[in-house]
Structures are given as C-alpha cells and as structure tokens.
Amino acid sequence: MFTGIVEETGEIVGRSRTEDGLRLRIAADEVATGLEHGQSISVSGACLTVERFEEGAWFEVFLASETVERTYLGELSEGEAVNLERAMPADGRFDGHVVQGHVDAVATVSGIESVEEDWFFEFQLPEGYDRYVVEKGSITLDGISLTVADLAEGGAPQAHRNDGGDTAGAGRVTVAIIPTTYELTTLSAKEPGDPVHLEVDVLAKYVERLLEGYVPDLSL
Structure with missing residues (x-):
C-alpha cells in the first residue's frame, strides 16, 4: 500500500x-x-x-x-x-490516502493555469470514471495523492482550460497544486494533452460493489 x-x-x-x-x-x-x-x-x-x-x-x-x-x-x-x-511501512505516518498502485486507466491533462503561487490542473477522465470521484474527495494522478477541487460530470468545458480543445461530454476533474508538489513531481513537465495514470479512491469501488443487487443500475 x-x-x-x-x-x-x-x-x-x-x-x-x-x-x-x-x-x-x-x-x-x-x-x-x-x-x-x-x-x-x-x-x-x-x-x-x-x-x-x-x-x-x-x-x-x-x-x-x-x-x-x-x-x-x-x-x-x-x-x-x-x-x-x-511502500508505506506498518509504523509509518499516513500523510496521503489509501493508494494501491493499481492504475485504473489513463487520463489526459486538459488544462493548466498558474494562479499566484498555486497551479490549477484540469484532467479529462476516461468515460465512466467520474462516477467514482466526488468534490473534495481523494484522487491519485501519476501516483500523487490529490484533493478534488472541482468536478464536472460531462457538459460544457470547465474553467482553467488553455489548450482550446473540446472535451464536452467527458468527465473532468480540477485539482489545486501547491508549489512543493509542482516542483517535486513530474507535474511541472506536463502540458495539455499529456497522459497521467488514474487511480480512483478504492472506497468508492467497494461501496458500488456492496450496493450491487440493491440498486438496479448504478450508472443512472
């Protein structure tokens, strides 16, 4: 873990x-x-x-x-x-969230904006994965534990776009990146269109599995 x-x-x-x-x-x-x-x-x-x-x-x-x-x-x-x-030692400090290291899919950088000392990154999620993401929840992108600042489940393009592309209809998530994270990770080299590994919060998957059989179609 x-x-x-x-x-x-x-x-x-x-x-x-x-x-x-x-x-x-x-x-x-x-x-x-x-x-x-x-x-x-x-x-x-x-x-x-x-x-x-x-x-x-x-x-x-x-x-x-x-x-x-x-x-x-x-x-x-x-x-x-x-x-x-x-891997986290059994007696180590738990500073992020539970990350398994099991990549669910590849997402794409869809926008980057510098705001004073911080950075806002927007990522286009593969179809169907926005259902596992909630605002202010945890998400792992390229192995980095991040907090969801904003979530758009399809619809019109989100703020913090700078590549001019069209991702209407795709789920998109925005995260705020502090200077330390930006400088110490590969995010500083990312540009719109670049791929990132996505791992959604495993707790969301467990909840979905537990509800199967009680809710006819969880995708609705």
Missing part, C-alpha cells in the same frame, strides 16, 4: 523489451537506498516490483503485458522522469 506522497522523481536510464513485457532501469537517490529484492515501488502510480538494484544509484522493474497495456509507461523514453514512492 502507498499513500500518494511522492518521495522523489527518478529518471529512466534503460529499457528493454522482452517476449512478456518491458524491463525498465530507473535512476534514483533516496528511493534506491536501502532497497531489497522483491520490494514494491510506485512508479508514477503503478505498483512494480524491484528485480535488481545498485545501492543509491538505480533499480530495475519488470512490466508485464497487462501493465504495459493499461499504463503509458511503455511509451516513455530514456531520460524521462517518473514519480517514485516506496
């Missing part, structure tokens, strides 16, 4: 295709220190397992075909950055 509090950004320094998937080597300082074989690490929101590492320098993870298909990690090139977080 993770908390969505990114420890540092790492750099992809190696990638190799295999018959079953993709292997990445990621350079890091803090996260690559004190590692163990088989340890779980969130790489931009995807929970991956450490196969090999060099203390304080790099670690390698394997992406099965399912992970390659569900995420955009397979599209990244050497030199690109990823958000990193090690």
Whole structure:
C-alpha cells in the first residue's frame, strides 16, 4: 500500500523489451537506498516490483503485458522522469490516502493555469470514471495523492482550460497544486494533452460493489 506522497522523481536510464513485457532501469537517490529484492515501488502510480538494484544509484522493474497495456509507461523514453514512492511501512505516518498502485486507466491533462503561487490542473477522465470521484474527495494522478477541487460530470468545458480543445461530454476533474508538489513531481513537465495514470479512491469501488443487487443500475 502507498499513500500518494511522492518521495522523489527518478529518471529512466534503460529499457528493454522482452517476449512478456518491458524491463525498465530507473535512476534514483533516496528511493534506491536501502532497497531489497522483491520490494514494491510506485512508479508514477503503478505498483512494480524491484528485480535488481545498485545501492543509491538505480533499480530495475519488470512490466508485464497487462501493465504495459493499461499504463503509458511503455511509451516513455530514456531520460524521462517518473514519480517514485516506496511502500508505506506498518509504523509509518499516513500523510496521503489509501493508494494501491493499481492504475485504473489513463487520463489526459486538459488544462493548466498558474494562479499566484498555486497551479490549477484540469484532467479529462476516461468515460465512466467520474462516477467514482466526488468534490473534495481523494484522487491519485501519476501516483500523487490529490484533493478534488472541482468536478464536472460531462457538459460544457470547465474553467482553467488553455489548450482550446473540446472535451464536452467527458468527465473532468480540477485539482489545486501547491508549489512543493509542482516542483517535486513530474507535474511541472506536463502540458495539455499529456497522459497521467488514474487511480480512483478504492472506497468508492467497494461501496458500488456492496450496493450491487440493491440498486438496479448504478450508472443512472
């Protein structure tokens, strides 16, 4: 389990295709220190397992075909950055929210606006996922625990747009980003049209599952 509090950004320094998937080597300082074989690490929101590492320098993870298909990690090139977080220790401080590291889908940056020291990011959600999001609730984007500032379940385009595109009819979520989060994560390099990994709050999924059988069609 993770908390969505990114420890540092790492750099992809190696990638190799295999018959079953993709292997990445990621350079890091803090996260690559004190590692163990088989340890779980969130790489931009995807929970991956450490196969090999060099203390304080790099670690390698394997992406099965399912992970390659569900995420955009397979599209990244050497030199690109990823958000990193090690699994939460049992006695650790819980600063974010419950993050499993199971990417639900890929969302898209649809707008970015700087307001004084803060930033407002708007993301277009894949169809059907806005049902799991509530205003002021938690959402994970590229492994970052964020609070929903505004939610538009389809309809007219939202504020904080600057790409001129049309996302009418798609669910969109807006989050406010403080300077620390902007500077310490890959959000500072994002532009409208870029992909981000989406993990909705797992509690919403459990509630939906518990209500199945009592409510005929939860999508209405």
